[in-house]
Amino acid sequence: MLNATPQRKVRKGMKIHARLLLRTALLALGILMTMSAVANPVRVALLSDAACTDERSREAAWKVISADPGIAARKVTAKEMIASLDAFDVLLFPGGTGSGEAKALGVEGGRAVTEAVKNGKGVIGVCAGGWLVAEGWNPETSAIDLVNAELYDSDHWARGEQMIAVSVNGDDGDTSRTMWFENGPIFAPAKLDGLPNYTPLVKYVSDLAAKDAPKGMMTGRDAVIAAPLGKGRVVAFGPHPELSPNLNHWLTNAIKWVAKGEHAPPPSVKTVLEGKEK
Helix, strand or coil, X not given: CCCCHHHHHHHHHXXXXXXXXXXXXXXXXXXXXXXXXXXXXXXXXEECCCCCECHHHHHHHHHHHHCCCCEEEEEECHHHHHHXXXXXXXXXXXXXXXXXXXXXXXXXXXXXXXXXXXXXXXXXXXXXXXHHHCCCCXXXXXXXXXXXXXXXXXXXXXXXXXEEEEEECCCCCCCCEEEEEECCCCEEECCXXXXXXXXXXXXXXXXXXXXXXXXXXXXXXXXXXXXXXXXXXXXXXXXXXXXXXXXXXXXXXXXXXXXXXXXXXXXXXXXXXXCCCC
């Protein structure tokens, strides 16, 4: 009777060798992807006008995006942003004041941003930036209607500043995620002509209300949304991912998603916030 032990050892050695080859191939692929990202970083313009952006939000966003090797960020004023739109892939509007950011851009600047998005640029709006890109309420803000969203219960905007609970689509009530909230917008579907519907990604779980304002207006409503606009893509955050330590990656992943423009996979929590292809 033949001894099968040597054959088993050979087969075992082949399996180990195959696993090592697979690991090496995956490592090489990861290195190549990283090199490609560094060689072709996403060019991001961070609006940094001191008069209309919040320093804490602005600097936190700068810290997060500057640390990502796949992103080449630059701080710009509104005038610089409009004058050099072709130099950037993504425009990032941080916290501050939506009215102030719109005023800094001006009506013509807002229209220029809108056309740039239709032609393939990406836009990220955080808090004030979320107010900015939703349905406008004056000539300046109406010049930059980028997502088909109304600002729900906007008359009672002074809701407070604190960490809140949020849930992503598919969480089934899981409230383990927390985000910094600072009088951010609540999004609801609007009926703006020519704008496609948005995709809700994250909903508010906590409920904050301004003094003497009705309660229950926030819970279950949209906190983070994503939408196409022509060849471009837009993501709007009500809360602050850059000020939420465990969710900084939501900001960088959203930037990379909008940068893909019409080639981006359909919006979902996985593709927009978690950086997956599908």
